[in-house]
């Protein structure tokens with residue numbers, strides 16, 4: 281269920297690793313809007329810049345990552361919009377977790393092994409809600425656990441006493457602790473089996489409906505992405521190459537890369553598809569091909585493709601869809 285009001289607008293975002301000539305341009309000219317209540321899926325092969333985009337947006341980029349340009353505008357429910365990139369570190373601390381939270385790739389292993397689930401959840405709450413009493417914090421921690429389908433008696437467990445799926449759900453509970461407007465999940469379930477993955481995502485989408493937050497969901501698993509996202513953006517070599525409603529892109533992928541990606545995985549439901557995959561390997565970001573970065577691997581390559589980078593724009597004959605591909609350019 282998505283309304284049309286934007287909650288996050290990413291405009292012209294660029295992120296590099298390193299400085300000067302040797303800099304790796306990991307995220308390039310990204311324009312992307314997340315709407316209130318929406319689940320936005322982000323897909324792309326390993327190294328396409330998905331995590332870098334998530335870290336850039338939340339200002340959690342590890343060094344030598346630097347944001348070299350762009351704007352990330354957050355629209356609160358009330359009041360003026362905020363450019364996240366211009367927040368001072370103090371403002372940023374208050375902003376993170378309470379407005380926007382991020383579940384890191386591999387986060388289930390980042391729980392502190394020597395602290396109970398209770399103390400890890402209540403620590404987050406205490407840091408941001410100092411006015412709450414200890415018993416209120418514990419009560420909140422228990423209700424967060426039950427939100428993600430874990431019984432409250434697990435509060436006194438240590439991480440090693442929990443299954444992988446439970447640890448992952450504790451991380452999601454932590455991300456929800458302060459009722460954020462936006463939750464970014466970076467490969468939240470890859471280490472888990474398929475049944476557990478779907479169970480967690482079902483819970484999350486149910487919560488999204490109840491609590492009305494927005495989700496950015498990053499995964500390699502295209503079938504999960506299609507099942508749980510409202511809209512999908514496909515990344516290649518640091519750029520978004522196509523963006524569409526999940527159902528639309530599943531039905532018709534306009535970019536040959538999206539098409540390849542969607543045919544690299546067996547669908548969970550629906551008719552069987554032939555798995556064609558994508559020949560070749562992702563581009564070297566330090567030596568990008570000229571023009572469209574995908575052209576050396578593209579089955580539909582033609583003269584225009586190595587000349588100029590195609591920008592994400594409207595598609596001839598398919599109103600409302602956008603793609604960055606010379607096959608579909610307006611001219």
Ligand SMILES: Nc1ncnc2c1ncn2[C@@H]1O[C@H](COP(=O)(O)OP(=O)(O)OP(=O)(O)O)[C@@H](O)[C@H]1O
Pocket residue numbers: 297298304306324325326327328329330331332333343344345385565
């Ligand atoms: N600290 C770093 N220094 C230099 N380059 C980096 C660093 N971290 C990431 N990169 C490069 O940036 C690019 C994007 O990486 P990123 O982790 O964002 O990709 P990803 O799409 O999240 O991949 P995956 O699906 O494997 O998680 C990669 O080519 C990677 O090699």
Ligand SMILES: [Mg+2]
Pocket residue numbers: 330331332385466
């Ligand atoms: Mg990643």
